[in-house]
Amino acid sequence: MVNMYQKRKVVKGVPISFGIVMGRTRVILPGDIKVAEVAIATSSLDNEIQRLDKAVAKTIEELRLIRDSADKKIGGPVAKIFDAQLLIAGDYEFLKQVKEQIIAEKRNAGFIYNSLVKKTTNPLKKSDDAYMRQTVQDIEAVANKVLSNLGGYHKKPEVKFPADTILVGKSFTPGEILSYRRRKVTGFLIGEGGRNSHMALIARSLLIPVVTSEKIWTRVPNNCRIIIDGTNGIAIINPTDKDWTEYQRRRRRQGPATISRIKKLTQIPPQTADGEEINVAANLELPGPVDDILSWKNIPVGLYRTEFLYLEGDDFPDEKSQYEYYRGIAERFARSEVVLRTFDLGSDKFRDNDDTIKEDNPALGWRGIRSMLDMSEVFKTQIRAILRASVNRNLKILLPMISDVTELEKAKKLIHQAMLDLRRRNVPFDSQIKIGIMIEVPSAALTAEQLVQKVDFISIGTNDLTQYTMSTDRNNFRVANLYNSYHPSVLQLIKMTVEASMKYNKPVSVCGEMAGDKLALPLFIGMGVKSLSMNPTKITDICRLIKKIDSNLVYHLAVSVLSSQTAVSVTRKLQSFMTALEKK
Amino acid sequence: MIKKTATIVNKLGLHARPAAQLVSTASGFESEVFYTKDDLRVNGKSIMGVMMLAAEKGTQLIIEVDGPDQEQAMGAVLNVIASGFGEEV
CATH class of the missing domain: 3.50.30.10 (Phosphohistidine domain)
Known part of the structure; x- marks a missing residue:
């Protein structure tokens, strides 16, 4: 015990x-999957087989219901999780085997079904391959349902x-x-x-x-x-x-009540005390219940991550299924804009069981645009799918981890090729689609002036920018304390990027965790940032705070903060400003 | 009956999705399809069977097809395996 x-x-x-x-x-x-073993009289064997058929039919019914409800609530890709389970439940050959054994061994359906399931899963459980072991979970989820529908198994x-x-x-x-x-x-x-x-x-x-x-x-x-x-x-x-x-x-x-709080927001986009409009947007990674309220309130999506499509599935999805997924997003946010970020996968995110791409240092490795430029077909497929979904003209393309002009030009060339592919196929798309880049690598921030001239918009990713500038892995507890987005070096890079964007009149947005951090808000507005994209839970608080901020006042705050020597001194200045502001 | 050998070439091996693809390919034919890996022989029209093979990349499978459309069935099965199920190889 x-x-x-x-x-x-x-x-x-x-x-x-x-x-x-x-x-x-x-x-x-x-x-408890220990199913009792019961001897069945020859005269009752038919009945036992009928019970099995009924239990399987009921399981398929239940799985369909779950899949449809997932489909409605969350959308296609998640619902596909249940498609594999449906195939397993209805496996004709497997069920035939179960029935044959019920007759041969004169035992109850649950006992035979369970022992055959175990026979199937045992070799998988022993596999060194994590992906193979994962299929066991799918099989067991189905088996539990069938056994539960058969009775004779402790039902929740x-x-x-x-x-x-x-x-x-x-x-x-x-x-x-x-x-x-x-x-x-x-x-x-x-x-x-x-x-x-x-x-x-x-x-x-x-x-x-x-x-x-x-x-x-x-x-x-x-x-x-x-x-x-x-x-x-x-x-x-x-x-x-x-x-x-x-x-x-x-x-x-x-608050978990993000939705009801966003519902109460009156002024979108919010304005500062002196009437400056600040564009507040949401970071999303897969369709969910918040979408409706965001769309209803005309809150745009400043960063829609797409890695989920790869992580959830078995592989990179084909053009058609990606197109359907992006079109769903474009339609859900029909009245606002959605920035779709192309796959940002590092070796740490590729299948964990694949050692051909194991790297000692994934953060500095084959990730973001780097892996996509090498897998150009995967990249072009995604671009074609986004383009096809862009006919409503409310989608934008964002490229992650760009570190210099050469990479950007290569990526743009591939995007151009994707457009030609579609033209050749006579498929309509938004030929004016805006293409932007993430500035999240110091080399990109330092050469922001050159980069911004070649793109339509800029998005500053503060999380990676901090990690790379401070040379700190935030998940490494020995150095985690060095990870600080308020370090003057990080702020300088943000400032350089914002200034370069303003010089060439390109929209710039901040989209890392810092964007939803109340403490950083006056600083960003003071630097001239007009657009922030954050986790939906942060939107309400940030919108409320924006109304209290006077953009002229925070300009001076930003000047003073940017002259600080340490992160501590930066935070201290911002905190005292915040204390004064919250008293208002 | 015809018998051939094929190697799994896709990176992630015969996991759920390829297994499903292989099963639906085989199910489109009248002929019976069997796979053998080491001493395990499974029915090619059963997803549970195919999953049970736990066939990772590089695994050699013996394929046996028997029936009126065996030539076409064998061709289709070999084809889908060689294509790596449309996945990265």
């Missing part, structure tokens, strides 16, 4: 899906949970996340699953906070108070009243 946490316990896990939720735990034990009661229930368990399938969400579960503490797992993608698009932490879940008692901070990957089991109040405060501030 493991020791349960009876006292306050702070768990530092992996942040899977952002937001804060607070409530009571419900521990879900993994379904389909009840509604009390309000603010947080589920704790070893692992959850994407389908379970969807179905628990419907039953009012607000958050999860899970034993297994990485940031790129299907479960994580579903949770993020449904805005359900999730933290994963290995082994911890077995020691969490049922019905105890718990706080899940999915943004920082923290779970507090049996929190004190002080924790509770603190997190209530934080939750009010960051």
Whole structure:
């Protein structure tokens, strides 16, 4: 018997899906797949086979429902996760084998089905290949449903949970996340699953906070108070009243209720106290429930990441399916603009089991535009798909990780070729489509003047710019304290980029984490930044703060801040300005 | 009955999506299709069977096809394997 946490316990896990939720735990034990072995009389064998057919039919029905609801809520690519499961459920040859064995061994359907599933999954479980092992999860998710529909297997009661229930368990399938969400579960503490797992993608698009932490879940008692901070990957089991109040405060501030808060925004785009319009946009990575409210409020998408299409699928999707996906986005945001960033994949993001591209230093390696220029067919396919979806004229193309003019020119040449391909095929597209680049590498910031002349717009990625300028991997705890976007060196590079863009009259936007940081807002406005793109949860606060800022006043603040020698002195100046501002 | 050998060439091997593609290719023919890897022999029209092969890149599969349209079926199966299922090789 493991020791349960009876006292306050702070768990530092992996942040899977952002937001804060607070409530009571419900521990879900993994379904017991030990299925009883029952001898069946020869006269009842037909009946046993009919039971199996019914259970399979019901499973297929359920999977279709889940797929359709995922399709409606989240969109095509996520729904495809369930397509493989549907194939497995309806595998005619496999079911034929099950039936033959039921007759030959005169045993119950559940027992035979389960033992044949195990026979299939065992070799996969032993594979060294992580991708092969992953298919086991798909097979087991289907098997559990079939067994559950057969009965004779401990069935999880389909009840509604009390309000603010947080589920704790070893692992959850994407389908379970969807179905628990419907039953009012607000958050999860899970034993297994990485940031790129299907479960994580579903949770993020449904805005359900999730933290994963290995082994911890077995020691969490049922019905105890718990706080899940999915943004920082923290779970507090049996929190004190002080924790509770603190997190209530934080939750009010960051809020899971992004949607209702954005709904209340009155002035979009917001204006500064002296009437300067600031363009606030959202960073998105896959379709989700926030989209509707963003689109309804005419909030544009300043950065739409597309890596998800690769990470979610088995490979780079073909032109047609990408086109459908981008067209869906273009239609959803028909009245506003969407900046689609082309695949930004590094060796750390390519399949984790492929050692042909294992690099000692992925951040400095084959990533962003670099990998795409080498895989020019993949790149051109994506560009053609975006172009085809651009007929509404509300899409823009953003190229990641450009480090100099040569790379930009190569990329532009490929884009041109993609356009010629489409012309040859007589396919319509927006021939005036705007092409921009991310400035997130110091070499690009230092040569911003040359780069901006060759593009239509600029987007400053502060996260990578900080990492590269400070030569610091923020995930390396030994040096993480050196990662500071407020360091004067980073600010200088941002300033150079903004000035170069203004000189050539090209729109410039900031899109890293800093864009949603209230502390940095007066500084950006002071530097002349007119456009910020951020996580949707940050939009409301930033919009509210913009209204309080006087752009003339912050110009002087920016001058003073940019003359600072240390990050500490920068933050101190900004903090004291903020304190004065918030009193207003 | 015809019998041939083929090598899995795509980078990620015979995981879910290629398995599905291989199964639907085989299912389009009347002939029976079987794959053998080491001493494991599976039905080519069963996704569970094909997945069970856990065939990574470089794996050699023995393909047996038997039926009225065996030539076409073998051709189609060899073709889809050699093309790396449209994936990166």
